[in-house]
Amino acid sequence: NAGVTQTPKFRVLKTGQSMTLLCAQDMNHEYMYWYRQDPGMGLRLIHYSVGEGTTAKGEVPDGYNVSRLKKQNFLLGLESAAPSQTSVYFCASSYRGGYSNQPQHFGDGTRLSIL
Amino acid sequence: QQQVKQSPQSLIVQKGGISIINCAYENTAFDYFPWYQQFPGKGPALLIAIRPDVSEKKEGRFTISFNKSAKQFSLHIMDSQPGDSATYFCAATKRGSTLGRLYFGRGTQLTVWP
Numbered sequence: 001n002a003g004v005t006q007t008p009k010f011r012v013l014k015t016g017q018s019m020t021l022l023c024a025q026d027m028n029h030e031y032m033y034w035y036r037q038d039p040g041m042g043l044r045l046i047h048y049s050v051g052e053g054t055t056a057k058g059e060v061p062d063g064y065n066v067s068r069l070k071k072q073n074f075l076l077g078l079e080s081a082a083p084s085q086t087s088v089y090f091c092a093s094s095y096r097g098g099y100s101n102q103p104q105h106f107g108d109g110t111r112l113s114i115l
Numbered sequence: 116q117q118q119v120k121q122s123p124q125s126l127i128v129q130k131g132g133i134s135i136i137n138c139a140y141e142n143t144a145f146d147y148f149p150w151y152q153q154f155p156g157k158g159p160a161l162l163i164a165i166r167p168d169v170s171e172k173k174e175g176r177f178t179i180s181f182n183k184s185a186k187q188f189s190l191h192i193m194d195s196q197p198g199d200s201a202t203y204f205c206a207a208t209k210r211g212s213t214l215g216r217l218y219f220g221r222g223t224q225l226t227v228w229p
Contacts, residue, residue: 004158040124040221040222041221042121042204042219042220042221042222043159043204043219043222044219045216048216058216090158090159092158103149103161103164104161104217105160106158106159106160107158108156108157108158109156109157109158
């Protein structure tokens with residue numbers, strides 16, 4: 001049972017390069033989320049999706065784009081990477097909201113360094 | 116504006132001791148308060164959660180205490196073990212919301228010394 005799988009696990013980019021982070025879930029969840037985790041800042045929501053074909057901005061969306069073409073996949077794109085985007089990125093999914101017996105399930109993260 | 120404030124940022128406890136992490140919120144619309152546990156190199160995972168209609172919830176060595184009037188809730192880890200060493204996040208959300216968004220505290224790094 002894979003749950004939420006994130007690829008790649010590690011990546012080093014140069015400033016200005018672009019890349020896409022992939023999140024895949026096999027739990028048939030409707031909701032998917034992208035967070036970034038920085039020391040002392042907790043988990044901050046970048047973008048989220050409440051269903052296939054829909055996306056919305058979270059708390060820190062600038063510099064990122066997302067797409068949800070298939071229910072099981074949620075892609076996070078960096079068009080022109082900046083050193084401020086060095087972080088650990090987590091994808092999560094849930095059946096509905098992150099409450100009751102429907103918690104958010106997290107992947108193990110992508111560690112991204114931008115030089 | 117930070118929706119959920121968490122303290123302390125780090126905590127060191129001796130094996131067998133009690134670990135206490137505190138959180139406070141402002142939005143009275145929040146009605147579900149989960150705690151997530153994160154081990155190094157892993158994503159957070161739900162540990163325990165509480166709704167505001169109860170003042171305490173216990174699961175094994177983990178207890179959430181909830182004070183609705185003070186808008187505060189805390190996690191107590193009894194008989195703390197080295198295996199409890201992890202980062203703990205409190206969170207809050209409004210169950211009726213279509214967004215299902217969790218607002219996280221900034222985390223507490225717990226170290227339990229053997």
